[in-house]
Amino acid sequence: MEKKYALFTGCMMSTEQYAYELSVRESLPTLDVKLVDVEGFSCCGEPMKSVNQLMALYLSARNIAIAQKNNLAILAPCAMCHLSLSECKHILENNKEMKDRINGMLAAEDLNYSGSIEVLHIVDLLYDKIDLETIKKHVKKPLSGLKFATHYGCHLIRPSELGRPVNSENPTKMEEILNALGAETVSYYPEKLDCCGGILQINSLESALTKTGQKLKAIQEYGFSGLVDVCPWCHRMYDARQVKAGETVATKLEVPVFYLTQLLGLAFGIKKEKLGLDLNLSPVDKLNLSEVQR
């Protein structure tokens, strides 16, 4: 059965991390997922939490109300957007006074929040809504011989109290998806749950890059073929800022970094140009992806 979602692109993916958006739009239709572009969305609010939490909550509620008006569940490929929208649902479900207050404000744009729609991320869409067996059926070019480290992103993992798509201390859904695509993984490495530093780059880039560098250095030393992530903020740190991150830990970093949806597309036999692979700034060519493509 066809699954239909409003694609909530968020700021980071839609203004800069185009490889993620390309690979999401390209690979999901293979799995009978229809993505709808809905007008009117704004920032999810998450980056504004430090400035004004009520504004963050309002922005999330507003976006959910727009999807709801279109009778669509939301697919939010960014871990930060996903947390922001999920937290909004959690807060407003338990705080009627706040819900009324927010609805009072939303009325100005002719919107109303009820919170009835579902908010999904790529990982739970693939693992829980679609399932591994279906994914396996579509694999034409298995990613054999490659062994990946995964990075889930803090906002996707925690706080479990709000209901997150993966286990908070030992998430394994990405590993299982990668295995279904024919790649190898390890269930755990010591830095697996470490933060990318993404939020800190807003006000302290140097420290943020040190966080990024420390994790990448470990991954390089363990000898993984590459790192796989599912958040445009994390990817920006690990991929686009890898060289600078390497300077903070005095190491020449050469870790290929992929979005999960890029690998999904490759395994489905989609051409790498269509998956935005020329936009990854980390040395992804190291893996001889043409071999996979053959």
Added chain:
Amino acid sequence: MSIVDLTSMGEPQSELRKEINDRLSKLKDEISDYCYQCAKCTSGCEAHKLLELEPHKIVALLKRGLIDEMVNSDIIWTCMSCFKCRERCPQKIAPIEILFALKNMAVASGKEIPGKYTTFLQSILSIGAIQDIQEISTRDNKTTRRAELSLPNISKPKDLTKFQASLMKIAVEKV
């Protein structure tokens, strides 16, 4: 009040401050009997090793009512919002929520907002997103942009004036 007035935060905003103060008082009342300073939050804190943030001390300082001292300190801006403290606290206390409230208070008190937060806020108010569409570089150093990649137009608030008005209301006054 214009965007510039809003984001320069020249005037301390008393209504907003009062509201955040209520939030902090509530957090204080909720935690004062429960935190036993086990420091599990600090042991897992992503900002601890690198920037010496100690969430258990933030909780202790709040318990003692030293709010102004924390609002004036740069340490509150070192949190990476990884949510590990909230996840792992055996007493269900969330130091990260205290830090968010303290940062909100710093902003509402007219303190200088560090880093790009002001730019982000201004951008959200004017176009709905934290930044405008960027021209990016490919791995072999060619530049490209969204339109060239045949991606559709970005979803934006339809009526920016109304959108902006609501956000301004939140930022400056009690709704």
